[in-house]
Amino acid sequence: MITGLLFLGLTIAVYLLAKRIYASSGKMYTSPLIITPLLIIAFLLMTGSSYESYNAGGKWLSDLLQPATIAFAIPLHKNFKVLKKHAAEIAAGVLSGTVIAVISSMLLAKWLHLSGDLATSLVPRSVTTPIAMSISQSIGGVPSITAVFVILTGVLGTMMGPSVLRLFRIDNEIARGVSLGTAAHGTGTSKAFELSSLTGTISSIAMILTALFSIGLAPALIAVFLH
Amino acid sequence: MKKIALGLLQVAGLTVFSLLVNTLTSLLHIPLPGSIIGMILLFLLLESGVIRLNWVEVGASWLLAELLLFFIPSAIGVMKYSKLLEADGLQVLAVVLVGTFAVMAGSGVLTGAIYRIKERRSS
Structure with missing residues (x-):
């Protein structure tokens, strides 16, 4: 649970940083959708964490996809x-x-x-x-x-x-x-x-x-x- | 400060709405995902004036502005399929690249062509 929350926080932090980099560089390969997963996958592999332990926190973000789709x-x-x-x-x-x-x-x-x-x-x-x-x-x-x-x-x-x-x-x-x-x-x-x-x-x-x-x-x- | 509270409240409202619609679609065995039904339903409620735009606007624009964030956990989920991607990765990449290029070009060019024909007719 705690690791899940930490991963959730990490994802949001890296995303916000990536968004800022993307806004100032404007280069497509710096898109938050590319940089954020790459950095986090690298982090998970380095620390030997599984996707399941990541997703204990990550799923909260995936769940927001539902209300976000409705928001269209x-x-x-x-x-x-x-x-x-x-x-x-x-x-x-x-x-x-x-x-x-x-x-x-x-x-x-x-x-x-x-x-x-x-x-x-x-x-x-x-x-x-x-x-x-x-x-x-x-x-x-x-x-x-x-x-x-x-x-x-x-x-x-x-x-x-x-x-x-x-x-x-x-x-x-x-x-x-x-x-x-x-x-x-x-x-x-x-x-x-x-x-x-x-x-x-x-x-x-x-x-x-x-x-x-x-x-x-x-x-x-x-x-x-x-x- | 007031705007932040309002936004959070509206995001919570939209989330509850999506949970309700999910329950409804599974009870009624509707073969479409709750999010699509929810979008159509909310659209109808807005058009008919049952729900007013300012009840949901701040929260909805937040969700839409951070849309990419909600895709990130599933993008990270690709790591679970590293074996598959190692074996057939290049072929899969080729299919997705060429296919997406074709869809983008084809649908965009056709839409643009019809748009221009309609413009010419009306002028």
Whole structure:
């Protein structure tokens, strides 16, 4: 319990420090989502602590993800008019992204000779964690491994996000929000909120839609592509 | 000081709300996670005026501003899978990198294209 609390405190302290470094350097690899886990994993390995003893305190932070997800209702409510105006392009963009996510995961996994378990566990990786895990379960993947791929997608997605947006000249707020939220769920949305409040809101909508579309489409697409 | 107390109270309120919704979704066997149902529910309550924006706004903006913090324990959880990542790490990394790149580019470009077509039509 005490070690759990210490790890909780350590995580918050390192996070706040990382946030400050990120704010002053602006370099993507200094993102708190990269620096904090790396430093803490290094610390756990050096002191020979297990993830379980860490997570006795860490889970308190994971638990806050629930009310934080619910909090997306506020920007949603504030920007509802803009959302309604752009409903068509948001829905089309997310739908295309969801299909690309499922098909690219399966085809790439197949070409790189990954096992069937890993391939199916990779399929829901751009969906927000709880839903990704339940999709993984229903299509024959391993939910806890899917959770790892989801977080990996989130980290890599926020890292490459700004360059991809620049490379493809994705320069309006609607398209940026769809792009980040569809590809990189909550972490992408957090990046989108750094760009602007509207971009973040669009991104949170995209994140929800990606989850809903994936629930409906993933099983069917897998059936078509695996056989 | 008053703002901090208000923010803490609102975060606590949102947490209780999320616990209630969780219980509700599991009782009713709704196949979606409580957090998504909770978001939709809170949105409807805000739109209908049952809950006023200033009852939740400070706490909600705190939670959203520190969103990355809540992902950190699961990111650290990757260490449990070091064996898997040692064996197939490069391939997995390649799938995630290329796949995420494709999703980001594809969905963003399509959304932008439709946006511009609609703009042109309306002008």
